Amino acid sequence: MTALSPLRQPAKRYLLWCANEHIEFRIPEINAISSMFNIPLMWIDKPKEDPYLIVEMRNEGDARRLMSRCMLVRSCFELWGQGNTEEELHSSIKLFPLDMMKPHLAPEKTFRVRVESFNKTLKNAEKLKKIESLSYLPFEGKVDLKHASTCLHLLEYYGLHPNETHRGPYKLFLGRWVVDGQRELISKFSLKSRTYIGSTSMDAQLSFIMANFAQVQPGSTIVDPFVGTGSVLVAAAQFGGHAWGWDIDYLTLHARTKPTRHSQKERTAGESILSNFEQYGLKHKYLDVVVMDNARPFWRDVPYVDAIITDPPYGIREAMERVGTVKGPKTAEDTIKQQSSSHHFPSKMNYNLSDVYCDLINFAARHLVVGGRLVFWLPVFREDYDENHIPSHPCLRIVFNCEQVLTVHASRRLITLVKTRHPQEGEVGKCQVTDLNAKFRDKFFQAASLTKEERASLKSMFPRDKRGQGLAYRLGESKNKTKVLKMEAASECSSGNVNEGRNLEKSTLRDEQINQNN
Amino acid sequence: MKLMTHNMLTSKGMKNVKEGFPLKIQAEEMRNVDIDYDRDFITRMIPKLDWKALVFAAQCVGHKEDLPDTLPEGYENDNELLKRLHHVLLEVEVVSGCLECPETQRKFPISNGIPNMLLNEDEV
Numbered sequence: 001m002t003a004l005s006p007l008r009q010p011a012k013r014y015l016l017w018c019a020n021e022h023i024e025f026r027i028p029e030i031n032a033i034s035s036m037f038n039i040p041l042m043w044i045d046k047p048k049e050d051p052y053l054i055v056e057m058r059n060e061g062d063a064r065r066l067m068s069r070c071m072l073v074r075s076c077f078e079l080w081g082q083g084n085t086e087e088e089l090h091s092s093i094k095l096f097p098l099d100m101m102k103p104h105l106a107p108e109k110t111f112r113v114r115v116e117s118f119n120k121t122l123k124n125a126e127k128l129k130k131i132e133s134l135s136y137l138p139f140e141g142k143v144d145l146k147h148a149s150t151c152l153h154l155l156e157y158y159g160l161h162p163n164e165t166h167r168g169p170y171k172l173f174l175g176r177w178v179v180d181g182q183r184e185l186i187s188k189f190s191l192k193s194r195t196y197i198g199s200t201s202m203d204a205q206l207s208f209i210m211a212n213f214a215q216v217q218p219g220s221t222i223v224d225p226f227v228g229t230g231s232v233l234v235a236a237a238q239f240g241g242h243a244w245g246w247d248i249d250y251l252t253l254h255a256r257t258k259p260t261r262h263s264q265k266e267r268t269a270g271e272s273i274l275s276n277f278e279q280y281g282l283k284h285k286y287l288d289v290v291v292m293d294n295a296r297p298f299w300r301d302v303p304y305v306d307a308i309i310t311d312p313p314y315g316i317r318e319a320m321e322r323v324g325t326v327k328g329p330k331t332a333e334d335t336i337k338q339q340s341s342s343h344h345f346p347s348k349m350n351y352n353l354s355d356v357y358c359d360l361i362n363f364a365a366r367h368l369v370v371g372g373r374l375v376f377w378l379p380v381f382r383e384d385y386d387e388n389h390i391p392s393h394p395c396l397r398i399v400f401n402c403e404q405v406l407t408v409h410a411s412r413r414l415i416t417l418v419k420t421r422h423p424q425e426g427e428v429g430k431c432q433v434t435d436l437n438a439k440f441r442d443k444f445f446q447a448a449s450l451t452k453e454e455r456a457s458l459k460s461m462f463p464r465d466k467r468g469q470g471l472a473y474r475l476g477e478s479k480n481k482t483k484v485l486k487m488e489a490a491s492e493c494s495s496g497n498v499n500e501g502r503n504l505e506k507s508t509l510r511d512e513q514i515n516q517n518n
Numbered sequence: 519m520k521l522m523t524h525n526m527l528t529s530k531g532m533k534n535v536k537e538g539f540p541l542k543i544q545a546e547e548m549r550n551v552d553i554d555y556d557r558d559f560i561t562r563m564i565p566k567l568d569w570k571a572l573v574f575a576a577q578c579v580g581h582k583e584d585l586p587d588t589l590p591e592g593y594e595n596d597n598e599l600l601k602r603l604h605h606v607l608l609e610v611e612v613v614s615g616c617l618e619c620p621e622t623q624r625k626f627p628i629s630n631g632i633p634n635m636l637l638n639e640d641e642v
Contacts, residue, residue: 296531
């Protein structure tokens with residue numbers, strides 16, 4: 001449709017066929033990418049749940065650039081027609097300018113028509129009939145089923161509910177395939193084949209989405225203050241960022257924790273965060289990792305970071321740690337003994353969850369460049385959720401806030417903040433983050449009082465299977481909420497502590513801490 | 519640990535430390551790595567670096583001859599200098615050794631190329 005559009009210039013309509021997951025993240029991801037590349041984009045149709053979107057963009061170049069980073073859009077089509085019925089579809093196609101169709105169906109081009117249905121299976125005979133119904137199109141080239149230069153897709157959408165498909169398609173589209181999104185990165189970077197993982201490693205798809213929210217670009221400097229096994233940074237590096245990471249957990253940074261893969265008995269010498277970068281040819285983007293406590297950071301006070309992308313502890317799976325002691329100061333003798341031990345692990349006290357996020361916010365306000373972004377997960381107890389509890393700072397503005405539901409009671413939100421100006425003397429952030437550990441702990445030891453759902457929630461909060469399949473990994477790779485609840489119920493029988501990829505002593509320590517917290 | 523990282527680290531997290539910068543590098547084992555030259559990244563990082571501290575660090579590890587004492591004007595166009603900077607900042611690594619606080623002489627160990635900035639309980 002070359003008619004003048006809200007873009008104030010000839011524009012084209014594109015159908016974005018989306019992945020059927022992480023629905024709340026879909027539109028923000030496209031907004032983040034389009035603003036990063038300065039792609040003017042007009043929303044024509046953005047249904048809340050249906051897996052498609054229709055946008056107007058200036059040209060195919062813009063569409064390709066958008067899709068060059070998109071994780072949640074499967075394919076992009078130049079939209080030739082749409083309708084709620086076959087009749088409407090064909091009427092709509094007949095209105096599409098012939099001079100926009102002809103170049104792609106010219107004699108020297110080859111073409112192919114594919115019929116796809118969403119939420120219903122069509123028989124081949126049915127598909128053939130639908131292809132024949134398009135015979136009025138000005139096809140001049142030859143058919144090539146394997147390597148056609150023009151691929152037309154007839155998409156029939158039967159809605160999301162399996163019980164309604166008898167009513168016929170809910171929507172029909174005809175589009176010319178332009179380009180696919182980046183979903184092939186999901187299997188390429190899957191944690192299943194990652195050299196070094198721990199139970200807190202972020203799944204590939206979400207890591208890339210985080211990097212998109214953060215608008216990572218080649219040449220940018222990215223940091224992760226809770227780097228763990230580096231999974232978030234690997235995605236940022238793939239999109240061109242140079243990465244620093246740090247963590248309080250010495251053993252995780254040195255890859256000396258107990259392996260979390262079921263079949264693996266010991267860590268191999270080749271495992272490290274750097275090895276994860278090397279695995280994908282990204283060692284040129286790896287700067288350094290440092291053992292460091294966020295409560296006492298050691299960075300020179302300059303704004304040097306383009307984006308902070310991180311998954312802080314939620315206060316549930318891992319006890320949060322900072323250096324310090326709850327007991328009195330040690331004697332001089334104790335101190336000397338400790339310092340002389342070359343692998344001294346300072347004893348760690350509980351780090352209040354709100355303090356964890358406050359330290360993160362304050363670090364962001366001081367060390368991001370203006371316009372830089374902080375992207376982080378925030379655990380949420382759904383009943384109590386209040387927008388005002390999101391960590392805030394006078395110099396940081398909320399850009400996105402997307403929920404990923406984990407269980408009936410708990411979810412996590414991917415928050416994106418942008419730095420608008422440098423902080424003045426004394427300006428600090430504030431936050432009020434619900435410690436889900438504290439929320440559940442009172443009930444934890446009164447098993448009789450737990451409802452079935454609460455028990456299921458707890459099981460996901462305290463993953464107990466030996467495979468060490470932690471929260472992020474398990475849920476990231478499952479596409480279905482009900483599946484998650486089933487898995488939690490099934491792990492009823494598993495035993496043993498999961499080493500969370502942090503201090504070896506911690507798994508026993510954690511049980512003690514839960515007792516102490518009471 | 520790369521020298522670019524060293525340029526950003528201080529010991530200011532310790533109580534009683536005013537500046538804690540730059541940290542002195544005592545290197546036991548060093549290595550050179552091959553990192554692709556990324557001109558955009560280098561030119562973006564230069565304004566954020568503390569040049570004196572960089573020269574100091576280069577001296578500590580024996581790479582001083584590569585760098586001028588002050589950052590010359592028009593460095594963005596000096597490709598030779600940029601390449602040398604790239605080498606010193608990103609390709610020279612301290613595998614083991616320590617970083618020493620200039621005010622308290624407290625040593626922060628580096629092992630496997632990873633600095634450990636954790637303090638003891640009585641230092642916080």
